[in-house]
Amino acid sequence: MLRQTVQHLEIQTRGRGFYDFTGQLRDALSKSGLKTGVATLHLQHTSASLLIQENADPEVQRDLERLFSRLAPDGDPIFRHTAEGEDDMPAHVRTALTTVNLSIPFVRGELALGTWQGIYLWEHRHHPHRRYVALHLLGE
Amino acid sequence: MLRQTVQHLEIQTRGRGFYDFTGQLRDALSKSGLKTGVATLHLQHTSASLLIQENADPEVQRDLERLFSRLAPDGDPIFRHTAEGEDDMPAHVRTALTTVNLSIPFVRGELALGTWQGIYLWEHRHHPHRRYVALHLLGE
Amino acid sequence: MLRQTVQHLEIQTRGRGFYDFTGQLRDALSKSGLKTGVATLHLQHTSASLLIQENADPEVQRDLERLFSRLAPDGDPIFRHTAEGEDDMPAHVRTALTTVNLSIPFVRGELALGTWQGIYLWEHRHHPHRRYVALHLLGE
Numbered sequence A, B, C: 001m002l003r004q005t006v007q008h009l010e011i012q013t014r015g016r017g018f019y020d021f022t023g024q025l026r027d028a029l030s031k032s033g034l035k036t037g038v039a040t041l042h043l044q045h046t047s048a049s050l051l052i053q054e055n056a057d058p059e060v061q062r063d064l065e066r067l068f069s070r071l072a073p074d075g076d077p078i079f080r081h082t083a084e085g086e087d088d089m090p091a092h093v094r095t096a097l098t099t100v101n102l103s104i105p106f107v108r109g110e111l112a113l114g115t116w117q118g119i120y121l122w123e124h125r126h127h128p129h130r131r132y133v134a135l136h137l138l139g140e
Helices: A020-032 A059-071 A088-097 B021-032 B059-071 B086-095 C022-032 C059-071 C089-097
Strands: A003-012 A017-019 A038-042 A046-055 A103-106 A117-123 A130-139 B002-011 B015-019 B036-043 B048-053 B101-107 B117-123 B129-137 C004-010 C017-020 C037-043 C048-054 C103-106 C117-123 C130-139
Touching: A003 A020, A017 A059, A017 B036, A017 C089, A017 C130, A020 A038, A020 A117, A020 A130, A038 B101, A046 A059, A046 A103, A046 B129, A046 C117, A059 A088, A059 A117, A059 C089, A088 B059, A088 B117, A103 B101, A103 C103, A103 C130, A117 A130, A130 B036, B002 B021, B015 B059, B021 B036, B021 B086, B021 B117, B021 B129, B021 C022, B036 C103, B048 B059, B048 B086, B048 C103, B059 B086, B059 C130, B086 C048, B086 C059, B101 C103, B117 B129, B129 C037, B129 C103, C004 C022, C022 C048, C022 C117, C022 C130, C037 C048, C048 C059, C048 C089, C059 C089, C117 C130
Parallel strands: none
Antiparallel strands: A003 A130, A017 A117, A038 A103, A038 A130, A046 A117, B002 B129, B015 B117, B036 B101, B036 B129, B048 B117, C004 C130, C017 C117, C037 C103, C037 C130, C048 C117
16 A cells, blocks of 8 residues: 655755765655655755765765866856855756756665665755755655 | 646746746646645756756856856857757757756645745757646645 | 556666667556556666657767766866776766656656657766666556
């Protein structure tokens, strides 16, 4: 019998960087009691992203930071929306270049992730922020 | 008792730019009578995107245009697929760099959007187009 | 009466490039017997993407390759995570710039794709890989 739950996950960031919340998601799935279905995640912000990426070598995350900083540097003179700081518009660009939505099937109570996949909140602002993810679980 | 509906939204564009259709989506959700669930949107085109972005300062959209135009300029000599015009291949690139799919939970009849989030169709072609979004609503 | 199925699709790549698996997805949908609902696809890798793009002119794919190679060239000296080769970190970047998740409604047994949309696995590594997509079908 299919059923659903909706809740919010809260993730406190310490500024720009990657925050692995795979464990938090696993806990929510476990508590739901659902074994097979699909998890939908929606980040309620426009200056941070949801990203599935390699969870083995932390150098991957630093390389992603460097590359995205080259695509949209802080303080880039191309930007006019600068009232909130040099990192504000680059944060919007990084969010547009990635995503704020994820949909991940789960089976036998486990997310169908690959061996090396972790689920990250990618904070794009330099200041700490409290971020919220709406989580919809559907299954049986 | 979970149930679903599928329909199409139609969005008429006036050329390159951002078209906020959050209201159109809210209307469809309201008419469905569903209170809790998940909305899945799929844009049926390869030269426009679905984007969730800030809905407060319109300068954000102009900055996004400028930045994406730098990543993939109209008429970039790197492109060979040019039969449909200088903006054709940049439109495909912008679509690849963003997305054509969104999945957004809703609760108490309201989309679980953040305060500053609007849902946009981002038209990448300079000519006006009629764009179609397949909308699947699931919930109770 | 809503019901769901979960399965895995397997896609063998021959190195960097686009692999259209729309037919494989259509077959899975047809076998499920579901007529109306939503298909959720999750690619279980961090160096390949799922992409919906034009399926008419193959030049589009070559142009996408060229453009993404300019954004994140193989062997770019900005990268430190290089142990697995010059194409490893560019593959992670391309995956971050695109997506590993798709959600596509279907109606009357047909995916709600646009006329020119094909569903691709975009392999970013030069060596052949066996790639897995978790496929969740929900509907009636």
